[in-house]
Amino acid sequence: MNGAEALIKALEAEGTKVIFGYPGGVLVSFYESLCDSNMIHILTRHEQAAAHMADGYARVSGKAGVCIGTSGPGATNLVTGVATAHMDSSPVIALTGQVSSNIIGDDAFQEIDSFGIFMPITKHNFQIRQADDLVDIMRKAHEIATTGRPGPVHVDMPSDILTGELSKAVKIPADINISSYKPTTVGHPLQIKKTLEAIMNSKKPLILAGGGVSIAHASEELLEFAELLNIPVCTTLMGKGCISEKHELSTGLTGMHGTHASNNLIDKCDLLIAVGCRFSDRVTGKVSEFAPNAKVIHMDIDPAEIGKNVSVDIPIVGDAKRILQDLIKQLKKQKRKHEELSTSENTLENSNSKFLDISEWSDEVKKLKEESEKELSVTAEEKQKTKETKETKEEEKIEKIEKIHPKVAIYDLMEAIYDIDPELENTYVTTDVGQNQMWMARYFKFKKDALITSGGLGTMGFGFPAALGVKFAKPKANVISISGDGGFLMNSQELATMAHYDIPVVAVIFNNRALGMVHQLQSVLNNRQSQIDLGETPDFIQLAHSYGVMAERVSNSKDLKETLKKAILMNKPYVIEVMIDSGYAVKVVAPGANLTKMIEPENKEPCSEKILFKDMVSKL
Amino acid sequence: MDKRHIITVLVLHKPSVLQRISGLFARRWFNISSITVGTTENPDIARMTIVVKGDDTHLEQVLKQLNKLVEVVKVKDLKHNNYVERELCIVKIHAPTESGKSQITQYANIFRGSIVDLSAETITVEITGDESKINAFLDLVRPLGIKEVARTGLTALMRGSKILKSNKK
Numbered sequence: 008m009n010g011a012e013a014l015i016k017a018l019e020a021e022g023t024k025v026i027f028g029y030p031g032g033v034l035v036s037f038y039e040s041l042c043d044s045n046m047i048h049i050l051t052r053h054e055q056a057a058a059h060m061a062d063g064y065a066r067v068s069g070k071a072g073v074c075i076g077t078s079g080p081g082a083t084n085l086v087t088g089v090a091t092a093h094m095d096s097s098p099v100i101a102l103t104g105q106v107s108s109n110i111i112g113d114d115a116f117q118e119i120d121s122f123g124i125f126m127p128i129t130k131h132n133f134q135i136r137q138a139d140d141l142v143d144i145m146r147k148a149h150e151i152a153t154t155g156r157p158g159p160v161h162v163d164m165p166s167d168i169l170t171g172e173l174s175k176a177v178k179i180p181a182d183i184n185i186s187s188y189k190p191t192t193v194g195h196p197l198q199i200k201k202t203l204e205a206i207m208n209s210k211k212p213l214i215l216a217g218g219g220v221s222i223a224h225a226s227e228e229l230l231e232f233a234e235l236l237n238i239p240v241c242t243t244l245m246g247k248g249c250i251s252e253k254h255e256l257s258t259g260l261t262g263m264h265g266t267h268a269s270n271n272l273i274d275k276c277d278l279l280i281a282v283g284c285r286f287s288d289r290v291t292g293k294v295s296e297f298a299p300n301a302k303v304i305h306m307d308i309d310p311a312e313i314g315k316n317v318s319v320d321i322p323i324v325g326d327a328k329r330i331l332q333d334l335i336k337q338l339k340k341q342k343r344k345h346e347e348l349s350t351s352e353n354t355l356e357n358s359n360s361k362f363l364d365i366s367e368w369s370d371e372v373k374k375l376k377e378e379s380e381k382e383l384s385v386t387a388e389e390k391q392k393t394k395e396t397k398e399t400k401e402e403e404k405i406e407k408i409e410k411i412h413p414k415v416a417i418y419d420l421m422e423a424i425y426d427i428d429p430e431l432e433n434t435y436v437t438t439d440v441g442q443n444q445m446w447m448a449r450y451f452k453f454k455k456d457a458l459i460t461s462g463g464l465g466t467m468g469f470g471f472p473a474a475l476g477v478k479f480a481k482p483k484a485n486v487i488s489i490s491g492d493g494g495f496l497m498n499s500q501e502l503a504t505m506a507h508y509d510i511p512v513v514a515v516i517f518n519n520r521a522l523g524m525v526h527q528l529q530s531v532l533n534n535r536q537s538q539i540d541l542g543e544t545p546d547f548i549q550l551a552h553s554y555g556v557m558a559e560r561v562s563n564s565k566d567l568k569e570t571l572k573k574a575i576l577m578n579k580p581y582v583i584e585v586m587i588d589s590g591y592a593v594k595v596v597a598p599g600a601n602l603t604k605m606i607e608p609e610n611k612e613p614c615s616e617k618i619l620f621k622d623m624v625s626k627l
Numbered sequence: 628m629d630k631r632h633i634i635t636v637l638v639l640h641k642p643s644v645l646q647r648i649s650g651l652f653a654r655r656w657f658n659i660s661s662i663t664v665g666t667t668e669n670p671d672i673a674r675m676t677i678v679v680k681g682d683d684t685h686l687e688q689v690l691k692q693l694n695k696l697v698e699v700v701k702v703k704d705l706k707h708n709n710y711v712e713r714e715l716c717i718v719k720i721h722a723p724t725e726s727g728k729s730q731i732t733q734y735a736n737i738f739r740g741s742i743v744d745l746s747a748e749t750i751t752v753e754i755t756g757d758e759s760k761i762n763a764f765l766d767l768v769r770p771l772g773i774k775e776v777a778r779t780g781l782t783a784l785m786r787g788s789k790i791l792k793s794n795k796k
Contacts, residue, residue: 122643126643127651131696131697187638187639310691313691
């Protein structure tokens with residue numbers, strides 16, 4: 008058996024069902040061996056998309072997502088996708104081919120130090136030096152990727168290792184002992200005790216839930232914990248949906264684009280219980296003014312995240328699900344005792360006493376939430392703001408284009424999706440990066456953790472290929488990707504993959520012909536516009552049609568709802584281009600500012616002077 | 628306040644581990660004052676002694692980030708001067724005259740150094756000790772003319788019976 012065949016066996020043993028990749032010279036033996044396997048291979052049109060697909064697959068399936076690229080450019084094309092998975096703790100196995108080991112270091116054709124390149128953007132990486140090690144290393148790679156704080160693992164495989172014969176029969180190790188890798192999963196009892204004491208002594212507790220809750224599948228425990236104590240819950244972008252945002256305790260997103268309620272509650276709370284979040288700068292704003300009145304409890308599986316950005320009073324290292332279960336157990340015990348005591352003594356004082364009395368705080372939360380709701384709901388004016396604009400496309404031709412207010416568009420999407428799937432049991436939504444992402448984060452209320460987004464690296468081009476990956480993890484689910492025109496164009500070649508395999512994903516493109524997020528930041532920071540006008544974006548309908556994908560352009564609210572419902576129910580590859588009012592800017596906390604200082608950037612159309620090539624030439 | 632910290636790290640003795648660790652320091656802007664690596668009594672394990680400067684928060688992050696690396700078996704910050712530290716320095720000193728040579732030999736004896744090479748123009752001294760001892764010797768011979776210096780950086784072990792166990796079979 009040669010290395011490539013052993014690799015296939017090892018992947019099959021790990022339960023790999025699908026591989027996203029792109030072949031190349033050094034991977035010939037791998038692709039040849041793949042013919043004898045039942046694993047599915049998806050030939051993407053770019054390796055970056057292969058990595059995003061594996062990432063999307065991993066986030067939803069809970070299993071490792073596997074992608075593969077050839078040596079040199081194949082490996083470097085994977086980098087953005089792997090770095091995205093790294094920042095969002097997604098278990099991706101990235102395989103790369105390498106030139107033959109006898110010419111490594113000679114700057115051979117398509118040689119690159121991919122081992123060195125991937126080192127800082129993976130949880131761990133390997134370069135295989137002999138075929139006999141392949142199977143053990145694949146076991147280790149999966150173990151490392153999927154346990155503790157998950158993350159991508161890269162395996163670099165020289166071509167002669169893949170073609171080389173193994174000296175012994177392949178034996179898949181059932182268990183593998185990596186002596187230097189032992190993640191802590193159980194929270195320390197003393198820290199749990201201190202947490203309970205801190206909760207009981209607090210008057211204004213608040214839970215901040217991050218992506219770690221979803222990764223640990225701890226949504227149910229989070230809800231039970233919050234409900235036991237009646238503590239409000241705000242979430243980070245990656246934690247969005249880990250508590251139903253329609254639940255009365257949910258206060259929505261926090262941070263730079265957060266809700267009025269969440270950001271103000273962080274400012275006012277006296278105890279912040281952070282679960283599975285890493286306090287990124289997008290969440291904290293000005294760190295020295297973050298949660299200024301609060302004692303901070305931080306539960307995270309990665310000890311290095313604790314105290315990294317925000318100083319913590321009570322650290323608990325461990326798996327979020329396990330820690331919350333332990334807390335719930337203790338709380339229930341305490342509650343029972345309290346109730347028994349109240350009834351047995353039955354004094355007037357005791358009978359009125361509560362397990363944790365935060366009623367004043369709850370009233371305050373309620374008021375702040377009401378203010379948030381006002382701001383988040385669609386006003387009549389916004390509803391009617393679908394406007395008719397005259398645009399000159401060519402000198403003689405005057406075209407009238409209607410545009411939808413982005414907030415209205417999000418509510419339309421939400422209504423259409425909830426009409427089809429009222430409990431959101433069978434739906435996943437991916438977003439790209441930019442305003443489309445922030446509009447979704449602010450306005451779309453998720454009943455479960457169904458949002459797949461690039462939170463850490465903020466990778467434009469992520470949303471569409473990730474959605475294709477999600478569809479392979481959950482073939483029966485409705486999968487909708489939301490992108491801006493800029494982000495969609497960064498991986499629009501995957502329309503070919505979608506069409507070729509007939510993958511039923513609905514790709515919604517919010518077309519405002521601008522790099523809206525940068526436009527907004529420019530407005531906030533210096534009010535000068537530069538290089539944000541995408542101008543003549545392609546005709547997305549014709550683009551989709553050229554790949555054989557059905558597509559429709561919508562520019563009013565009613566059409567958007569109906570078209571989306573139709574596309575989802577049709578269960579076919581579908582592109583919907585939504586014409587968006589480009590002048591709308593979402594409220595934002597300026598980078599590095601205090602969370603309560605949200606500002607509304609001036610709403611204006613992006614415009615930068617368009618200079619044609621022929622005019623630029625004179626400056627060259 | 629920035630303090631000097633000596634961190635001892637047991638790592639799997641494998642290719643590229645030093646690259647992984649130095650990369651971690653570079654990426655997070657942790658400044659390494661010195662780093663030494665060598666084998667241990669266990670052929671599968673290497674020991675690194677890393678000297679960094681920074682406040683306590685900085686040190687905590689260094690330790691935690693090092694601990695996260697899969698090839699790192701054990702990390703310990705050697706505290707409260709409860710350790711022995713040594714550095715090896717080889718210094719080539721300009722010594723064209725007999726009196727100069729004799730003077731340097733005297734200095735070397737006082738500092739418990741050894742003469743390891745001699746030429747008509749130079750004398751080469753090997754000296755071990757902690758950083759300040761080596762600095763003191765170099766300061767002493769500098770007026771005579773230092774031609775070249777090679778220093779290994781610091782290596783250290785805890786005092787007494789305490790050891791850093793690798794748990795690795």
